[in-house]
Amino acid sequence: MSFKCSSLIKKTSLFNNHVIAHGKMTDFHGWSMPINYGSQISEHKEVRKNCGVFDVSHMVVVDFKGPDARKFARKLIANDVDNLKEDYDGIYSAMLRENAGVIDDLIAYKMEFGYRLVLNCARREEDLKWISLVSSGFDIEIKEREDLDIIAVQGPKSLSILSDLGLDSLESKKRNQGIYKDKVLAVKTGYTGEKGFEIILPNDQSKSFWEKILKAGVRPIGLAARDTLRLEAGMNLYGFEMDDSISPLECNMAWTISWLDENRSFIGKEALIKKFESNKHHELVGIMLDERTILRHGQKLFLDEAKEFEGVVTSGTYSPTLKRPIALARLPRQDKKFCFTEARGKLIQAKIGSTKFVHEGKEVFKERK
Numbered sequence: 513m514s515f516k517c518s519s520l521i522k523k524t525s526l527f528n529n530h531v532i533a534h535g536k537m538t539d540f541h542g543w544s545m546p547i548n549y550g551s552q553i554s555e556h557k558e559v560r561k562n563c564g565v566f567d568v569s570h571m572v573v574v575d576f577k578g579p580d581a582r583k584f585a586r587k588l589i590a591n592d593v594d595n596l597k598e599d600y601d602g603i604y605s606a607m608l609r610e611n612a613g614v615i616d617d618l619i620a621y622k623m624e625f626g627y628r629l630v631l632n633c634a635r636r637e638e639d640l641k642w643i644s645l646v647s648s649g650f651d652i653e654i655k656e657r658e659d660l661d662i663i664a665v666q667g668p669k670s671l672s673i674l675s676d677l678g679l680d681s682l683e684s685k686k687r688n689q690g691i692y693k694d695k696v697l698a699v700k701t702g703y704t705g706e707k708g709f710e711i712i713l714p715n716d717q718s719k720s721f722w723e724k725i726l727k728a729g730v731r732p733i734g735l736a737a738r739d740t741l742r743l744e745a746g747m748n749l750y751g752f753e754m755d756d757s758i759s760p761l762e763c764n765m766a767w768t769i770s771w772l773d774e775n776r777s778f779i780g781k782e783a784l785i786k787k788f789e790s791n792k793h794h795e796l797v798g799i800m801l802d803e804r805t806i807l808r809h810g811q812k813l814f815l816d817e818a819k820e821f822e823g824v825v826t827s828g829t830y831s832p833t834l835k836r837p838i839a840l841a842r843l844p845r846q847d848k849k850f851c852f853t854e855a856r857g858k859l860i861q862a863k864i865g866s867t868k869f870v871h872e873g874k875e876v877f878k879e880r881k
Contacts, residue, residue, distance in 0.1 A: 524569035525661050525715045526722055533732050540735060541634040543570040548734035555737035556832045559704055560873045563667035564733035565725045568703075570633040573660045573712060574643065577626030578652035585627045587778055588646060589620060590760060592770035596622035600690035602699050605768045606760055607642060608780030612787060613756035614763065615642055617748060619701065621690070626652075628697075630662070630712075632750050646779065661718040665725060666708030666733075666741075668873065673728050674698070674709060677721075682709060703738060705745025705871050740829050743838065746798060746867035752809055753796060753826045753840060759787055762842060763826075764796040764867050791845070794823065798867045799839040800877055805855045806830055807839040807862075814852045817859060821846060825853075833870045834877075840867060849880045 521544045530537065535546030546567070548555060558564050576584065585593040591605030601622050607615040616635040621628040631639045640656065647654060665674060674682055679698055681691050690699030695714050702708035713721060726732065739749070746764070748754055754763035761784065769784065770776075787793050799807065807828030815821035823843035831838045843851065843864070852859045865879040 525718045526567045546734040547736045552736040553832050555733045559667045563669040563730050565730045566664040569661035572631040572636045573657040574629045576652050576654045580650040580652050581626035584650040590769045602688045612759040612780040612783035614754040663711045666702045666704045666706050670708045704741040744870040761793045794842045798865045799841050800863045801837040815848045
């Protein structure tokens, strides 16, 4: 997780609520956001065992509609919005450059009026500039929805909490499906590896909703725990697992590319095909250590003790659930079971395996055999 300083700090509609709850505020890409409310580890465990609520209103919401909305969406992202069968369904995908580098990862929703994208705040300016550029020639209307906030309710008890607040129709929904009621979009999705929901709602409703969630006994959770939760779940963070020099093939996002319609031409398609056929791209893997050495972003890894076949750690942390160090890393495509890193003047061995470490509170990491 990275933080950068800015002289113009934005505040979400819930800023005062965070201060009242003793949130430790920090500058996160120009937004004053709570990094924790006292204990990152305690907040992490609360989401795994019970339920937590996150303010993620710093995320960017963009709506577009018009005669060419579907045509534009099918060109803009690597996944295919035609896979969205019902209104309020969502898909995870990426916008790509012509060279197949990831501009940003996102969730696209099918709406009654057209489509809605939820993008990363750190990429706001670049994303909006790109969308404007490639929309030239399409008959669509694009609007950034700064009037909307996003609240995430995550954890095994999230459904029962939301059902008690009148969102009981979520019970029948599968992952990435949602409902729309009273200008509120509630979708079964999240960034923690737990059962959970993300609620997109008008600014003037968010404070009341937040307070109802807290009154139900749910604890607020900061960005620090959100980062360790997503890392245990093997979920990417822009600027770490991917950027516009990294293709989906190299950041465990190949599954977000839809190839079903051979006639669909999306941006970056030709470059992706060439990369796939060359089979020379690196891959994203999970790394687990038995020692207490924490791997950090940018740290070098080696596939043998001679320090050849170099790779790099993209994200690393101590896993509060597994009680050991874990990391995501980009390595040359090999069948090696172990890799090595250098710490305190010696080589330390680490296991290579799946990118997911924890799912719904249980260890799911699979070592290479």
